[in-house]
Ligand SMILES: NC(=O)c1ccc[n+]([C@@H]2O[C@H](COP(=O)([O-])OP(=O)(O)OC[C@H]3O[C@@H](n4cnc5c(N)ncnc54)[C@H](O)[C@@H]3O)[C@@H](O)[C@H]2O)c1
């Protein structure tokens with residue numbers, strides 16, 4: 098066949114062999130992993146369909162607009178357009194090939210924005226038509242929360258302003274609080290939380306926007322008739338139980354874009370439920386009509402899930418590599434081709450930082466703080482992840498975290514790879530230096546043989562020594578500088594005691610022992626709250642005796658120093674809880690406040706510490722109280738951990754302060770009841786890894 102002969106015909110439009118060859122070269126130049134020829138084919142078919150729709154809608158990018166879009170594109174690789182084109186030419190890629198690629202994507206983004214950017218009423222028929230067009234979105238499920246703020250004309254401006262504020266939230270707890278306060282939907286009772294639902298349950302016009310979110314992110318305000326809608330993404334996953342027939346079916350949308358694929362058995366009920374919910378809202382003029390759809394595609398899992406949705410591809414096989422596609426691959430390229438100028442995790446809102454630098458995690462890198470692209474973390478040494486209890490959810494949340502973070506933060510998993518979920522691609526490495534290049538395509542593993550296989554939910558003391566060694570190895574790697582920080586997966590203390598006479602009640606104490614210090618502090622942090630238990634893993638009956646002025650003073654000092662050093666809080670405000678009910682009620686309900694806590698606080702205030710308390714623990718954690726301090730110093734474990742795990746179980750991070758190295762961890766345990774079932778939420782693990790990376794960047798190279 099000739100080079101310019103049609104290789105594929107899409108509704109009468111030809112894709113030539115030349116185009117296929119050029120696009121495959123372009124994808125190779127962008128370091129797109131996987132089969133670039135197949136991906137080129139897929140992309141070009143999809144783009145022909147988009148172009149036809151753009152023609153139908155009478156939307157064409159002007160020559161000037163196209164030139165600007167191309168220049169912006171080159172800019173991502175830190176090159177002028179001419180220099181970028183010249184580099185491509187060196188690889189046999191014509192300028193026109195880049196032009197066509199940019200043109201269709203930029204035009205489509207504009208088209209989606211314009212089409213769905215304003216409130217339009219949507220009919221049931223339209224929803225059906227949209228749902229019928231694509232079969233792919235059934236392959237992806239979203240965990241969303243929703244808010245609709247009523248906005249009849251006199252209140253429209255106020256509602257919009259409130260919605261703008263909400264759209265900047267990153268914390269699920271904060272979004273939930275807003276939902277309870279302002280949402281008009283029945284879900285307000287559960288903080289706007291929806292269950293896992295297939296992407297196909299949402300109007301097609303909203304899907305691109307929803308997929309562009311990262312967990313925690315909220316959509317921009319979506320104008321609807323007499324209201325404003327917002328969605329927060331809590332998580333995204335591949336649909337777990339899609340029947341095999343469905344998977345095959347999902348291959349159809351590209352080839353038969355107009356053919357409807359109603360999903361059948363097994364999935365109908367939730368879908369119908371969500372449809373009803375959506376339709377009801379829409380009829381009332383409250384529901385998400387068509388979103389202000391930002392079609393920009395961000396987020397590794399989002400892009401991967403999108404690809405799977407489009408192609409019906411199964412999850413990557415063990416040892417295999419899942420290709421990353423489209424715009425994501427381009428960003429990826431810009432990042433890896435120019436370390437130090439990467440895209441990072443940009444805020445959707447351009448110049449604004451992704452979150453306030455002084456609320457939750459440590460200081461952002463200065464460039465990221467300014468909302469710009471910071472040095473990409475691919476350039477940093479990896480974050481070591483210890484396997485934790487193999488029968489718990491540790492291995493699977495590490496795998497899920499890698500899927501999410503692989504383009505962002507290099508990881509090194511320490512454990513027995515036979516304990517990883519089957520589907521995760523992993524690669525054994527000999528040392529930490531090999532991890533960063535591997536991490537983008539497979540989970541790098543410093544492999545250990547733990548002996549017997551793991552049975553989910555049934556901890557085996559035979560694994561105890563391996564679990565302990567993985568933590569110790571992680572510490573060694575971080576202390577030697579080979580890894581930037583250690584993030585530990587949860588351990589089951591009883592199994593470690595039974596199997597290896599583990600002498601420590603938790604990581605915190607073990608890490609302190611490895612570091613040769615007893616001056617460590619446990620802090621748990623989420624966006625809405627930071628808490629520090631002064632006594633940690635101590636039976637309640639022993640707390641009063643263990644609670645000495647020395648210990649409390651050390652805890653306050655270490656916490657204050659860490660807030661300044663690692664968390665960008667220039668003048669930390671600490672709230673100190675009392676030990677007893679009502680902080681002792683003037684000595685009537687306990688004497689520790691008067692005898693010990695108050696005198697210590699007074700002395701430290703004399704040194705300039707900003708301390709409040711002793712406070713009644715029962716009233717210091719509501720939202721208004723939380724706004725008055727940067728961390729709460731509590732007297733014992735549950736006093737500190739109950740509020741934070743209640744407010745944000747999925748977003749909390751456990752960080753050990755006072756160590757000579759960085760250690761973070763998810764805030765939950767081994768969750769034996771759900772281990773191995775694919776139900777574990779990796780959010781806390783992801784937050785822990787991000788916090789570790791942020792702390793490492795804030796401290797800078799050692
Ligand atoms: N950092 C650590 O090593 C650490 C921290 C806490 C608990 N633990 C250990 O974990 C074990 C179990 O403790 P527990 O039962 O009190 O607490 P847990 O956190 O394991 O489980 C509490 C509840 O939350 C659920 N859950 C926990 N994590 C989840 C996730 N990521 N996604 C979805 N659901 C999740 C569980 O299914 C369970 O219903 C104990 O041995 C404890 O010592 C270890």
Ligand SMILES: N[C@H](C(=O)O)[C@H](O)COP(=O)(O)O
Pocket residue numbers: 602603604605606734738751762764765766
């Ligand atoms: N007290 C912690 C919690 O309940 O989340 C947990 O046991 C973890 O502690 P270490 O990080 O010390 O293992």
